[in-house]
Amino acid sequence: MLSFFSKPLIRGGVHAEDHKSLTAELPIVSNFPLPKNLYIPLQQHVGKPAEPVIKVGERVLKGQLLAYSQGMISAPVHAPSSGIIQDVNDYPAPHPSALPIRTIVLETDGLDQWIETQTIEDPFQLTPEDISLRVGAAGIVGLGGATFPTAVKLNMGRENQIETLIINGSECEPYLSCDDRLMQERAMQIIDGVRLMLHGMTNSPEGHLTGKSGIKTGNAVVAIEDNKPLAYKAMQSAAVLYPQIKIIQIPTRYPMGWDRQLIRYVTGKEVPVGCRSSEIGVTIHNVGTAYAVHKAIRHGQPLLNRVVTIAGGAVERPMNVEVPFGTLISELFEFCGVRNDQIARIIMGGPMMGDSLPHTGLPTVKATSGILALTHNELKNAAEQPCIRCASCITVCPAGLRPLDMANNIRINQLDVAVDLGLKDCISCGCCSYICPSNIPLVQYFKYASGEVMARQQAEHKSEQTKRLIDARNARMDRIARQQQDEEQARLAAKAERERLKAEQEALL
Numbered sequence: 001m002l003s004f005f006s007k008p009l010i011r012g013g014v015h016a017e018d019h020k021s022l023t024a025e026l027p028i029v030s031n032f033p034l035p036k037n038l039y040i041p042l043q044q045h046v047g048k049p050a051e052p053v054i055k056v057g058e059r060v061l062k063g064q065l066l067a068y069s070q071g072m073i074s075a076p077v078h079a080p081s082s083g084i085i086q087d088v089n090d091y092p093a094p095h096p097s098a099l100p101i102r103t104i105v106l107e108t109d110g111l112d113q114w115i116e117t118q119t120i121e122d123p124f125q126l127t128p129e130d131i132s133l134r135v136g137a138a139g140i141v142g143l144g145g146a147t148f149p150t151a152v153k154l155n156m157g158r159e160n161q162i163e164t165l166i167i168n169g170s171e172c173e174p175y176l177s178c179d180d181r182l183m184q185e186r187a188m189q190i191i192d193g194v195r196l197m198l199h200g201m202t203n204s205p206e207g208h209l210t211g212k213s214g215i216k217t218g219n220a221v222v223a224i225e226d227n228k229p230l231a232y233k234a235m236q237s238a239a240v241l242y243p244q245i246k247i248i249q250i251p252t253r254y255p256m257g258w259d260r261q262l263i264r265y266v267t268g269k270e271v272p273v274g275c276r277s278s279e280i281g282v283t284i285h286n287v288g289t290a291y292a293v294h295k296a297i298r299h300g301q302p303l304l305n306r307v308v309t310i311a312g313g314a315v316e317r318p319m320n321v322e323v324p325f326g327t328l329i330s331e332l333f334e335f336c337g338v339r340n341d342q343i344a345r346i347i348m349g350g351p352m353m354g355d356s357l358p359h360t361g362l363p364t365v366k367a368t369s370g371i372l373a374l375t376h377n378e379l380k381n382a383a384e385q386p387c388i389r390c391a392s393c394i395t396v397c398p399a400g401l402r403p404l405d406m407a408n409n410i411r412i413n414q415l416d417v418a419v420d421l422g423l424k425d426c427i428s429c430g431c432c433s434y435i436c437p438s439n440i441p442l443v444q445y446f447k448y449a450s451g452e453v454m455a456r457q458q459a460e461h462k463s464e465q466t467k468r469l470i471d472a473r474n475a476r477m478d479r480i481a482r483q484q485q486d487e488e489q490a491r492l493a494a495k496a497e498r499e500r501l502k503a504e505q506e507a508l509l
C-alpha cells in the first residue's frame with residue numbers, strides 16, 4: 001500500500017522562477033533538418049564507453065549498431081540516420097572542459113533509410129528477461145540526466161522485488177519543458193512504456209503468460225508537478241484503463257525531481273545513505289525513458305533522438321525540438337534563431353544543475369534535455385558579499401547539509417572537514433547559491449571541492465598502485481638474485497668437487 005496519501009514530506013528546496021511557458025505551450029517541432037554531419041560520442045552513458053563495430057568509409061543505415069556496450073554498466077550506440085562513416089577519433093565532448101572524447105562522425109546521405117525493424121503486436125508475451133535484453137540492445141539509458149542503463153535497472157527490479165515504480169514527470173528545472181510536452185502529446189506511448197517496464201520487472205511466471213504487468217512488482221506512480229496541468233490530464237486519460245498506474249500531482253518545488261526527494265514524497269520511505277532505491281523496493285525512471293522503451297519494444301527502434309528544449313533570453317524562437325544525437329549545438333541555435341552576440345552563457349540541461357559549455361561546436365547526446373542560451377540579465381551577476389549567517393542555505397538544502405560551514409572549510413582548504421560535513425552527499429542542486437542573499441556562489445565551492453577530493457583520491461589510488469607494482473618488482477628481482485646466487489654457489493661447489501676428484505685421481509696415478 002502506498003503511503004503518499006498519508007505522509008508527504010519535502011525537505012528543503014526553492015520556488016525558482018520557472019521560465020517554462022514560452023516552450024511548454026508550443027507543440028514539439030519534429031521537422032528539424034537532418035544535419036550534414038553527426039558527431040556521435042561513444043560515451044553517452046554511465047559506465048564504460050561503447051566499442052565501435054564499424055569502419056571508416058562504411059555505409060550504415062538508420063538504427064544500425066555503431067558500437068557495442070562493454071561490460072555490465074554500459075550501453076550501445078546506434079546510427080541516428082543513414083550515411084557514410086567519416087571518422088572515428090577524438091572530438092570535443094559536451095562537457096564544461098570540452099575535453100576530447102572518442103566519437104564517430106557520420107556524414108548523412110539525406111535518405112534517412114532505416115534498418116529492418118521488428119514490430120511486436122503483443123509484447124506482453126515476451127518474457128521479462130527478453131524485455132530487459134531488448135531495452136539494453138536499444139541503448140536506452142535514463143533520459144532524466146542520470147544516463148544509467150535502463151536494462152540494468154529493470155534487472156535490479158526483478159532481483160529486488162520492486163513494489164513501486166516511480167515515473168518521474170516532475171521536470172523541476174527552470175526553462176525545461178521537453179518532458180511536459182512529451183506527456184501532453186505522447187501520453188499513450190509513455191503509459192505503454194510504463195506497462196512494459198512493469199512487465200520487465202515481473203518475476204512471476206503468470207506475469208508474462210497473462211500479460212498482466214506488475215503482478216509481483218506492484219504499482220507504478222507517475223509523479224507530475226502541479227505546474228503542468230495539461231500533461232497531468234493527458235496522462236490521466238491515457239492511464240484510465242490501467243488501475244496499477246496512478247497519476248499524481250506533486251508540489252512544484254525545485255528539486256522535486258531529485259530521486260530521494262521524490263521517493264520520500266511519494267512513498268514516505270527514506271533511501272538510507274549508501275543504498276540504492278531498489279533496496280527499499282522502489283525504482284525511478286523518467287517519462288522520456290518510458291517513451292523510449294515503448295518505441296524499442298513495440299517498434300524495434302533503438303534510441304536515436306530525443307526532444308530537447310532550446311530556450312533562454314538569446315533565443316528568438318524558443319521551442320522543444322526532436323533532434324538526432326550528434327547534432328551540433330551551433331546548428332540547433334541557427335534553427336532557433338539564437339542571437340549569438342547576446343549569449344552570456346550556454347548551458348546544457350537546466351540553469352540549476354546543468355553544465356556551462358565553452359562553445360557551440362559540441363554535440364547533443366542522450367543526456368541533453370535542454371540547451372539554454374542565457375543573456376547577462378538572466379544570470380546572477382551581483383557581487384559576492386560577506387556571509388550574514390542568515391541560515392537560509394541550511395533551510396533550503398534538500399540533502400540536510402550546512403552549506404555555509406562546508407564552504408568556510410573549503411575556503412581554507414580543509415577539504416577533509418568538508419567531507420566530514422557531508423560534501424559527498426551534496427547533489428550540486430544549487431538551492432543554497434540561489435537563496436543566498438550575499439550572492440556567495442556556494443555550489444561552485446562544492447563542485448570545485450568534490451572534483452579536488454576525487455582527484456586526490458585517484459592520485460592516492462594511483463600512488464598505492466605504483467607502490468604495489470614497485471614492491472612486486474623488487475620482490476621478483478630479489479627472487480631472481482637469490483636464484484642466481486644459489487646457482488652460482490652450486491656451480492662453484494660442482495667445480496670444487498670436480499677439482500677434488502681430479503686431484504684424487506692424479507694422486508692415485
Ligand code: SF4
Binds near residue numbers: 389404432435440
Ligand atoms: S545563505 Fe548565504 S549569507 Fe545566509 S548563511 Fe548561507 S552563506 Fe551565509
Ligand code: SF4
Binds near residue numbers: 442
Ligand atoms: S548544492 Fe549541495 S549544499 Fe547546496 S543546497 Fe544543494 S545539496 Fe545542499
